[in-house]
Amino acid sequence: MRALRALVWKESLHVLRDRRTLGVLLLLPVFQVLIFGYAIRTDVGTVRLAVVDPAPDAATRALAARFAGSPTFTPVATLPVPDGLDRLFRRGAADAALVFAPGFGERLGRGEPADLLVVTDATEPNTGATVASYALAVVQGFERERAAAAGGGGGAAGLVPRVRLRFNPTAESKNLFVPGLVAFVLTIVSSLMTAITLAREKEVGTMETLLVSPLRPGQIVAGKVAPYLLIGFAGAVGVIALAQLVFDVPLRGSLVLLLGEVLLFLLVSLALGVLISARAKSQRVAMTGALLGTMLPTLMLSGFIFPVESMPRPLQWLSHAVPAKWFIAVARGVLLKGVGLDHLWQETLVLAAMALALLALAARSFRPRLE
Amino acid sequence: MTGGAAAPAIRAVGLTRRFGDFTAVDRIGFEVAPGEVFGFLGANGAGKSTAIRMLTGLLAPSEGTATVAGHDVATEAEAVKRAIGYMSQRFSLYEDLTPRENARLYGGVYDLPRREVEARFGELIGRLGLGEAADQRVAALPLGWRQKLAFAVALLHRPRVVFLDEPTSGVDPVARRQLWELIYETAAGGTAVLVTTHALDEAESCDRVSILVAGRIVALGAPGELARRHGVGSVEELFVRLARPEREAAR
Numbered sequence: 001m002r003a004l005r006a007l008v009w010k011e012s013l014h015v016l017r018d019r020r021t022l023g024v025l026l027l028l029p030v031f032q033v034l035i036f037g038y039a040i041r042t043d044v045g046t047v048r049l050a051v052v053d054p055a056p057d058a059a060t061r062a063l064a065a066r067f068a069g070s071p072t073f074t075p076v077a078t079l080p081v082p083d084g085l086d087r088l089f090r091r092g093a094a095d096a097a098l099v100f101a102p103g104f105g106e107r108l109g110r111g112e113p114a115d116l117l118v119v120t121d122a123t124e125p126n127t128g129a130t131v132a133s134y135a136l137a138v139v140q141g142f143e144r145e146r147a148a149a150a151g152g153g154g155g156a157a158g159l160v161p162r163v164r165l166r167f168n169p170t171a172e173s174k175n176l177f178v179p180g181l182v183a184f185v186l187t188i189v190s191s192l193m194t195a196i197t198l199a200r201e202k203e204v205g206t207m208e209t210l211l212v213s214p215l216r217p218g219q220i221v222a223g224k225v226a227p228y229l230l231i232g233f234a235g236a237v238g239v240i241a242l243a244q245l246v247f248d249v250p251l252r253g254s255l256v257l258l259l260g261e262v263l264l265f266l267l268v269s270l271a272l273g274v275l276i277s278a279r280a281k282s283q284r285v286a287m288t289g290a291l292l293g294t295m296l297p298t299l300m301l302s303g304f305i306f307p308v309e310s311m312p313r314p315l316q317w318l319s320h321a322v323p324a325k326w327f328i329a330v331a332r333g334v335l336l337k338g339v340g341l342d343h344l345w346q347e348t349l350v351l352a353a354m355a356l357a358l359l360a361l362a363a364r365s366f367r368p369r370l371e
Numbered sequence: 372m373t374g375g376a377a378a379p380a381i382r383a384v385g386l387t388r389r390f391g392d393f394t395a396v397d398r399i400g401f402e403v404a405p406g407e408v409f410g411f412l413g414a415n416g417a418g419k420s421t422a423i424r425m426l427t428g429l430l431a432p433s434e435g436t437a438t439v440a441g442h443d444v445a446t447e448a449e450a451v452k453r454a455i456g457y458m459s460q461r462f463s464l465y466e467d468l469t470p471r472e473n474a475r476l477y478g479g480v481y482d483l484p485r486r487e488v489e490a491r492f493g494e495l496i497g498r499l500g501l502g503e504a505a506d507q508r509v510a511a512l513p514l515g516w517r518q519k520l521a522f523a524v525a526l527l528h529r530p531r532v533v534f535l536d537e538p539t540s541g542v543d544p545v546a547r548r549q550l551w552e553l554i555y556e557t558a559a560g561g562t563a564v565l566v567t568t569h570a571l572d573e574a575e576s577c578d579r580v581s582i583l584v585a586g587r588i589v590a591l592g593a594p595g596e597l598a599r600r601h602g603v604g605s606v607e608e609l610f611v612r613l614a615r616p617e618r619e620a621a622r
Contacts, residue, residue, distance in 0.1 A: 006479020010468065017467045205461025212427045212457040213480045214449060 003215055007223025014197070015227050025193070029185045029235045033242045036177045047131050048076045050085060050094040059105030063116075063142050067098060072134050089121055096120045096131050108146075108159065116161045132163045178243045179331030180304030182236050183324040184295075186262065187269050189232035191294040192287065194225050194273025199286035202277075217366045225270045232269070236262045240335075252338030258331065261344075264351045265327040269294065271358035272323075278365035298324040326350045378441060380405045380532045380563030381426065385435035388421050395421040397586035398435060403563045403579075405531070408554060410574045410594075411567045412606075413583030414614045419567050420460070422583070423534055426565070428452050440531040453481070456530035460537045460567075463521050466510035470496070470520045473509065474527060481528035488527060495523035499553065515546025522553055526562075533557060535566040539573065551576055571607035580606060582613055589613050 015022055049067055053060050067073045076094055079085065088094040099117035101107075107114040116139065120131040139161045198221075201207035210220050240258070243249040251258070272294050280286035299305060301315065302324035308316055319325045326347045333339045333347075341348065381403040388396040396418040403409040413419045424430035426439055428448035437444045440454035457463075464473045471492060478488030496505055499519050504512055509520070518538055525533060535554070539547045551573070558564050558578075566577065574580050575594045582590040590597055590613060594606045603609045 002482050003480045006476050009479075010465065010472070010476040013468055013472060014465070204466075205459055206463055206465060208429075208459045208461065209457060209463035209477075210480070211429055212452060212455070212459075213477070214452045214482070215480055 004219050004223055007215070007219065008226045011197070011224055011227045015231070021193075025189055025231055025235070028188065029181075029239045030242060032181050032185060033178075033239055033246065036181055047073050047095045047134070048093065049073045050077045050079065050088050050097040051075060052079045052082045052085065052097060052099040054080055054100065055102045055104070057105035059108050059114075060100045063100075063139070064098065066142050067135075067138055070134075070138050072131075073138070085119070094121070095127075096135060098135070113160045116159055117164060118161055119164045136161060136163065177304075178239065178249045179328045179335055180302065180324075181243075182239050182262065182331055183265065183302060183304060183327050184298055185235045185239055186232050186266055186327075187294050187298045187324065189235055190225075190228055190266050190269035191273040191276070192290040193228045193231075194270050195276040195280065195286040195290040196283050197228070198224055198274065198277035199280045199283045202280075203282045218363060221274055221362070221366055225274070229266055229270065232266050233259075233262065236266075249335070251335055253334035254340060257341060257344075258334045261327065261330045261334070261348065261351070264348070264355055265323060267355040268323045268327075268351060268358055271355065271362040274362035275358065275365055278362070297322040301325065302328050304328060323351065323354050326354075378405075379403060379438075380407070381409070381437070381439050381565060383422075383426070383435070383437040386422065386425060386432055386437050387434035388418075388425055388430060389433045394586050396425065399581075399583070399586075399588045400435075401581055401588065401591060403532075403565060405563050406558050406561045407578045408558045408564045408566065408576070410577030410580035411565055411583070412571070412574055412580055412610060413567075417583040417614075418586040419583055420536070421586075423536060423565075423567070427455060427457055427534055453528075454531045456525035456528070456533040456562075458518075458521050458525045458533070458535045458538055460540075462517065464509050464517060464524065467508060469506045469508055470501070470512075470524070471505045473520070474524050477524050478527055483528055491527055491529075492523070495526060496520070498556075499523060499549065513546075515542045515549075518542050519546060519550055519553065522550060526557060530562060532563045532565070535564065537567055537569060539568060539570060547573075571605075571610055574606040574610070582610055584613055 051064050051067075053064065064075065064078075068075050073096070077084075077088060082097075082099055085094070085097050085099075088097075097117075097119040099119060101115040101117075104114050104116070118132060118135045118139070120128045120135070139159060143159050198207075201210065201224075211217075215223075237259070240249075240251065244251060273290060276289040276293055277286050280289055301308075301311075301319045301322045303319070304324065308319050308325065311319065330344050330347045330351070333344050337343075379402040381401070383402075384400050385398045386396060386400065387394065387398050399418075399422060401409075411419055411422070421430065425432050426437055426444060428439075428444050428451045431445055439451045442450040442454065444451050464470070465476070468476070474492040475485070475488055478485070478492070483491075492505075496502055501516060501519060501523075504516055504520070509517060512520070522535070522538060525535075538554075539550055542550065547570075554564055554566065566573075568574065577594065579591070579593050580597065581588045590601070590609060592600070598605055598609055601609050601612070603612065
């Protein structure tokens, strides 16, 4: 035990003395939360609007003109049928669509409910929701004007706008970013730092001295990763706390469960870091490996930024292999839905299996090989 | 000249290591007695490092056996590691720690009580005249000091065998002499010292030397005796003569 204690102590000194890295590790979560939090609040710029109008009449033209006149919306296409919409959204040529039902003006004129569909691209759920609310504001303005023109008494049934968010139909919450951010911070601290710090010992040559000593490979790894386990855990707690304090992100489920899952995900990330460093001869290679092998998947394939449901099928399959995907699912469940293990046992089981398998692999890969 | 009553500190018999088709170390055999300073010479790529890795338990031999401090390197690597000190070719102290902190680390790694580490480190550093450097960051110290400190740290746990891989490369002459004095002192205490070097004049300072060419030991004996036997003036001359054919063959 004395040996392990000495190693942990020494690694902690490394961390404490490398002020710059320590600063980055501590401030990164804070900046991330602030950046993501405020990015969500930014106003939507220009929204490109497609209009589907099967039977143009005075009313549809008036409403479309009202959209065109608003500072937010710019009409880019008018289609007779909704079939072409899909292509426009996929190409990214339109951010929102206004879909009229046939006979819109006629029904309005008779005081019957007239259907209007507002579709927005919610690939980024927050932007999607904001655009939808802008659209509804325009529709409401149109309604008020019509009511005034009809002389106060009219508009019994009138317009029935429905909103559909494409790609992320539920748009659970504006708080979706927090679980992903926790995963991201944990990945940086554990995978990246572990890979770099182990590779550094190899590059500098001190690893040779450690390997010649009576230390067991397991002790070397444990001693090296222990401080990062602590920093990663602190970072995760910091992100959750800051998100609550500054952005009122709820914590609806059990904190204990959440922290337990954080620990599980940390173990997975640390094991990945060790695995990467086992193949890397230099810090630079280790860093590239960690960026490509852990950070990129955590950003792109975990559902953090892009919903998994809207990915092409092969990428969806690939995302199953990304630990962050499972962690984010769990964290969203606990933070935003307030569900417990009875709902999340499958994801937890996957994470636990990944942790066990990767730790076993990491222990095997870390052999006194110095060729 | 060895043999006798004392069991050898290092004993290699037919020690071989292959990497694929390449034989890095080819059936080498030698013994080093306790208290002996043994020079392990060879050009770059001659197989010195591979041999040392086998003797320190980092690499399994392909063939042959070796015992270090009485323990088989292939089957008792754990016991071997406890009994040896090692100063790697590359720098083995942590630069962002002070020498004292490095000593505490390695003392802990070798399971020494803290108090013993402090006492032993104080004694070693006093002998080296480096007391003032004990609490400065290693990164700020001159290379010669660092090498002496690394050596001191490698001796903390009183190893029975010490491996020094090019301890004097890049070190100024004064520090080099001090290092060699420390090597003699260590050997006088009964520790066997195996040292590799590129500075061939240092070879004359060893009790015995071996010259490794293409993985084989081509000369083994006391420096003066070797020179006489081959009809040359010094080990340096002998080395150049022995190592040259290999270089030409490699071209």
